Amino acid sequence: MRVQQSNRSEWASLRDALRDRGEFHDCVIADDEAAITQSNLISGSALYGRGGELRGRSVLVATASQLTTASALIELDGLARRMVICPPDFSLQHLPFVMEAAGADAIVSDRPIQHFGRTRSILFCPCSKAIAPGGEGGDAYYKTEWVLLTSGTTGVPKLVAHSLASLTGAIGPAENARTKVVWSTFYDIRRYGGLQILLRCVLTGASLALSSSREPTADFLARAAAHGITHISGTPSQWRRALMSPAAQLIAPEYVRLSGEIADQGILNALRASYPNARIVHAFASTEAGVAFEVKDGLAGFPASTLEGIAEVEMKVECGSLRIRSSRNASRYLGKDAPALKTDDGFVDTGDMLEQREGRYYFMGRRDGTINVGGLKVHPEEVEAVINQHPAVRTSLVRTKKSPVTGSLVIADVVLQRDPEPTRCNARSIQDDILLLCRESLSSYKVPAAINFIPALTVAESGKVLRRNA
């Protein structure tokens, strides 16, 4: 099972890449409380030197802090057989399902073991922000499988399997080995977009200033400025929020990247006005399809020629949706009864609908009605299932409404039971009740921004409720 180091451009593990990098040993990864020096992880350990116990295991990385996540991932890559990265809003109610689907036999966390309830026969390995000498430090043993979670239709997460090679396929060599690059990202590194930035930093020798959910945007921007960031990424919604702060003027990035949501002309223009000297790039990537392409002309959408223009990525539009086949694709979903990740011809159907106008493609939203609130996916069915639990509700339809702030918002149309007929006054209290129910069981971005009572839903000839994208 030992990995041969055949080709130096493809590292056996992240530690291997760090070791190889040599001259960049002063690169740091910092959050709002602490910082680590990347090279310390070559021989040190954030796992109290217990990494060896995790060799060959399927490890759930369920950390509270992004910084400990970064240390754990670097330390475990090449050592664990598989690591499953839990996103920041991971709900413990899904823990048994995820452990089962991933065959996980260990948990790495900076939280106390009690947080995870009964974890009999599971190896628990604590993880700290500090790196102590005496880690495993050896060569890579495994081509570790990297598993990211994305939200599924029913609220149960989907486990998307990648390799270090598929995750880093879009990362080229350092642009210029002599210039110091400092990255920052509004993204959480436990999601695909943020993980790309972490990997980029480790492989190309750059420092990284992590965001923190505890920290107000203005403080984060000030901290990013203090780190002297040169490159920064985020979703259009995160950028809209940043530009509402005077602190946005504290940073002077040379490279600004947007991904995770449709970048409209408004945000591209606003970024151009705020950072006149920056290269402003919006990219298309998804957890399943990987990084597909970048748009560098400062315009919304992308030139139709892009579909043929990228050597390593095959793209086509079929039935209106963008399909992608490349070595950056995830390999499969994990778990019993998991759906196929690719179509028969090996393409990932992104479900993102395109429309061509005057030689350019524009994103028109999602085929399945998935709502993208600030870069986070909301499946209408999951929200409907919660609303429909309310005894006064007969049926509901959750749909999207365009928002100039978060791209989209979640709106619910609700049909109430006729018997007893609700009065105007108790309709209001039912509305509050439904919202309360939603807040109790859903992440805040999934809770409807408005609930409208309507007499009936429009049902299509197929017998299905008509879903349309606003």
Added chain:
Amino acid sequence: MEIRSEVVTQFTQVAREQGLELARLTDDLELIQSGLDSLAFAIIVARLENVLGLDPFSASEDALFPVTFGELVGLYESAAKQPQ
């Protein structure tokens, strides 16, 4: 004045609904310090569009993002003066 009071109403109501603590709404309050997150802003903008029939953010591709509460109110007030 009507627009200002409607904006204040929506800020207060959405903050309460989202369980967020709202700072005192003065004209020079930076929106980012108001205690509201992006989601709360998005909801406020959507409700104001419902109530006032105005969405100054989507009206132009070059709309500037307001930094203070006063600028936000001003944005709605000047949108109200424009012919629809």
